Amino acid sequence: MAFLTKKKLVLAVGLLVIVGGAGAFYSKSKTPVVEAPRFRTAPADTGNITQSVTATGTINPVALINIGSQVSGTVSELKADFNDHVTKGQVLLKLDPTIFNAQIRQAEAQLASARASLRLAQATHSRNQTLVTQSFISPLALDQSKREVDVAQANIQLAEAQLARAQADLNNSVIRAPIDGVIIKRTVDLGQTVAASFTTPQLFQIARDLTKMQIDTSVSEADVGSLKEGQEARFVVDAYPDKEFSARMRQFRLAANVVQNVVTYNVVLDVDNQDELLKPGMTAQVRLLVGNRQNVLRVPTAALRFRLSDEEIEKQKKLAAASASASASASASASASATAAAQDDDAGFRSKADLARLFRIYTLDAKNQPKAQEVKIGLSNFRYTEIVGGDLKKGDQVITRAIGNEKEGGM
Numbered sequence: 214m215a216f217l218t219k220k221k222l223v224l225a226v227g228l229l230v231i232v233g234g235a236g237a238f239y240s241k242s243k244t245p246v247v248e249a250p251r252f253r254t255a256p257a258d259t260g261n262i263t264q265s266v267t268a269t270g271t272i273n274p275v276a277l278i279n280i281g282s283q284v285s286g287t288v289s290e291l292k293a294d295f296n297d298h299v300t301k302g303q304v305l306l307k308l309d310p311t312i313f314n315a316q317i318r319q320a321e322a323q324l325a326s327a328r329a330s331l332r333l334a335q336a337t338h339s340r341n342q343t344l345v346t347q348s349f350i351s352p353l354a355l356d357q358s359k360r361e362v363d364v365a366q367a368n369i370q371l372a373e374a375q376l377a378r379a380q381a382d383l384n385n386s387v388i389r390a391p392i393d394g395v396i397i398k399r400t401v402d403l404g405q406t407v408a409a410s411f412t413t414p415q416l417f418q419i420a421r422d423l424t425k426m427q428i429d430t431s432v433s434e435a436d437v438g439s440l441k442e443g444q445e446a447r448f449v450v451d452a453y454p455d456k457e458f459s460a461r462m463r464q465f466r467l468a469a470n471v472v473q474n475v476v477t478y479n480v481v482l483d484v485d486n487q488d489e490l491l492k493p494g495m496t497a498q499v500r501l502l503v504g505n506r507q508n509v510l511r512v513p514t515a516a517l518r519f520r521l522s523d524e525e526i527e528k529q530k531k532l533a534a535a536s537a538s539a540s541a542s543a544s545a546s547a548s549a550s551a552t553a554a555a556q557d558d559d560a561g562f563r564s565k566a567d568l569a570r571l572f573r574i575y576t577l578d579a580k581n582q583p584k585a586q587e588v589k590i591g592l593s594n595f596r597y598t599e600i601v602g603g604d605l606k607k608g609d610q611v612i613t614r615a616i617g618n619e620k621e622g623g624m
Contacts, residue, residue, distance in 0.1 A: 251525075254577060254610040255513045262511055262599050264504035264592040266439065270430030272450070272484065272495040276421035278392055281413035283385045284308065291403045293417065299390040305417055308386035308407065316379040324372035331365035338362050394419040397493055420493060426484040428460060428497050431470060431477040439503040440465055446482055448499040453490065460484045462501065504592045510605070511597040515613040516574045517590070521583060522615065529582065575612040576605070583612055 286308030293305040338358040344350045398418035401407065407414050428448065432440065446460040460482040470477045482499065484491065521529075570590050575583040589602030605611070 251616055252575075252577065252583065252612045253614050253616055255516070255613050257510060257512045257600065257605055257607055257609045257611055259508055259510055259607060260597070262504075262506045262509060262592045262594065262597050263502065264439075264594050266432060266436040266501040266503055268430040268432045268436075268480065268499045268501070270428040270448075270480075270482070270497050270499055272426050272428055272491050272493060272497055274397075274420035274423060274493055275425050275427050275483075276392070276394075277397075277493075278394070278419045278421070279415050280305070280388060280391065280417040280419060281415050282308070282388060282407050282409050283413065284313075284382050285407055285409045286312065286386055287406050288401055288403055291401070293390075293396055293399070295396060295399055297396045298394075299396060299419065300393050301390055303390045305388045305390055305396075306401065307388070310383060310386055313379065313383040313386055317376065317383060320372065320376035320379045324369065324376055327365065327368035327372045331362070331369055334358070334361040334365040388416060390419060392419060392421055394421045395423055423489055423493075424485075424487050426486045426491055426493075427463070428482040428484060428499060430480045430482065430497075430499055432480045432501075434469070434476040434478065436503075437465070437478050440480065440501065444501055444503065446499055446501045448482075448497040450491065450495045450497055452492075452495060456490075458484065458491070458497075460499070506592050506599055509591070510600045510607060512574065512588075512600060512605070512611050513613050514593060514596060514598045516611040517572045517593075517598055519575060519612050519614055521575065525583065525615075570601075574605070577610045577612065 288306055289309040290307040291305075292307075293299060293303075299305065338355070338361070341350060341355045341358040345352060345355045396417055397420050399416070401414075401416045407416070440462065442462055442465065444462045446462060447457050448460055449457055462480060463483045464481040466479040466481065468479065470479065480501075571587060572590055573585055573587050575585055578584045586605055587603055588600050588605050591599035591601040593599065
């Protein structure tokens with residue numbers, strides 16, 4: 214009897230366990246499954262936006278003079294070196310004057326000979342004038358003597374010109390500084406031969422004033438429309454990574470530079486270098502400030518680049534088809550919304566100015582489904598973009614990227 218009672222107790226406990234497990238499984242199966250978020254979003258908010266144009270340039274002196282030699286010779290004296298401050302007219306180097314002095318003496322001798330020939334021709338012509346009056350010689354002989362006088366005078370002028378050239382060559386053998394400045398480059402040494410046969414050899418390079426510098430930058434043709442003279446700029450150099458310098462746009466040069474079908478324009482900026490931290494030839498990373506907006510509606514710029522994947526478009530089509538059984542009109546509306554990203558808009562009927570700043574972004578609706586919206590943008594930078602038109606409101610969650618794609622990209 215006791216054995217039967219114990220057996221019934223075990224059966225009752227086992228039955229309770231089975232019933233409890235089934236109830237737990239049933240209640241678990243009834244728990245709603247929460248779908249994992251598929252998109253990363255950010256709220257549309259209000260704030261400030263600064264738009265800038267970036268470019269890379271080289272820091273150069275405002276006035277950079279290349280000093281050469283008009284004559285050939287051997288450097289006999291070198292009186293200036295790198296980084297020397299020189300004044301206008303100061304002697305930088307001298308070439309060996311031996312050949313130039315010899316040329317001067319040769320030209321002086323030729324001039325003396327021409328003058329002697331002139332005196333002889335004048336005396337002969339004077340005698341011939343007397344002889345013609347006495348009919349001892351013909352008038353033709355008188356004319357020939359007059360010609361000899363003219364030739365002798367021309368030879369004197371030629372000899373004087375040759376002497377002046379020889380003296381100029383001697384003067385040019387002494388190289389002087391044309392301006393006040395600093396020597397930043399020297400390409401000649403003592404005893405070196407300077408040859409000025411076809412091109413003028415470069416001996417020195419002088420910067421007028423290193424406290425006033427300029428940046429020569431190359432700006433893409435897509436950015437030149439927003440540039441104006443006098444715009445402020447900021448730049449950094451590798452030598453001082455923690456220091457930012459100021460500049461101001463001085464000139465936009467119209468000559469285009471085309472390299473591999475890429476068109477750029479040279480933009481010159483003025484830089485104040487009173488402390489002389491900036492050196493010629495440094496590379497500057499420049500930001501030209503072309504626009505600024507205060508307290509405007511803005512979204513992350515990444516939202517303008519987001520597009521639905523083919524899988525998301527197919528998923529929205531299926532959701533639209535599933536809801537079609539509830540209402541035919543609701544089905545038509547949902548289908549149109551689901552396929553908005555795949556349909557063409559009325560771009561052909563819009564002006565080019567409107568299309569240039571018109572973009573499609575995606576927001577999340579009440580069911581956490583992506584919804585396309587067309588917005589018109591204003592200023593934009595790498596972080597934020599201004600919204601100037603459309604139905605977007607502050608606080609709307611805009612999609613910046615798909616979380617699945619983000620994981621695949623390793624972020």
